[in-house]
Amino acid sequence: MGLITGLLTLPLAPVRGVIWVAEKLDDAAQRELHDPAVLRAQLAMLNQELEAGDIxxxxxxREEERLLDRLEAVRVGPAQIDRR
Known part of the structure; x- marks a missing residue:
């Protein structure tokens, strides 16, 4: 980046910073959403809630089916799901 370009785009620096942070948060959320270990932990917690009489x-x-569907989607992969 040249000196002139750097000076002209300096007012956009906070916007670029916010976009970078938002992208990092989205990446972390996507990893957690599709992490099989997280899904299994949620299934275990769901089981505990049932045994405790909380649900x-x-x-x-209903919740178990949703979690198992997500787990299956992670195992199969997005390419397989799109072909259905």
Missing amino acids: SQEEFE
Whole structure:
């Protein structure tokens, strides 16, 4: 980046910083959303909630199905899901 370009784009530096932070947060969220270990931990927590009586069997089954679908999507991969 040249001196002139640097000076002209200096007012945009805070915007670029915010965009960079937003991209890093999105990357971290995507990794957590698609991490099999996180999904398994959520399934274990769901099981504990059912055993403790914090949720009903119906809620458990609905949430378990959602988590298992996400886990299957991670295992299969996005290319396989798009072909369905």
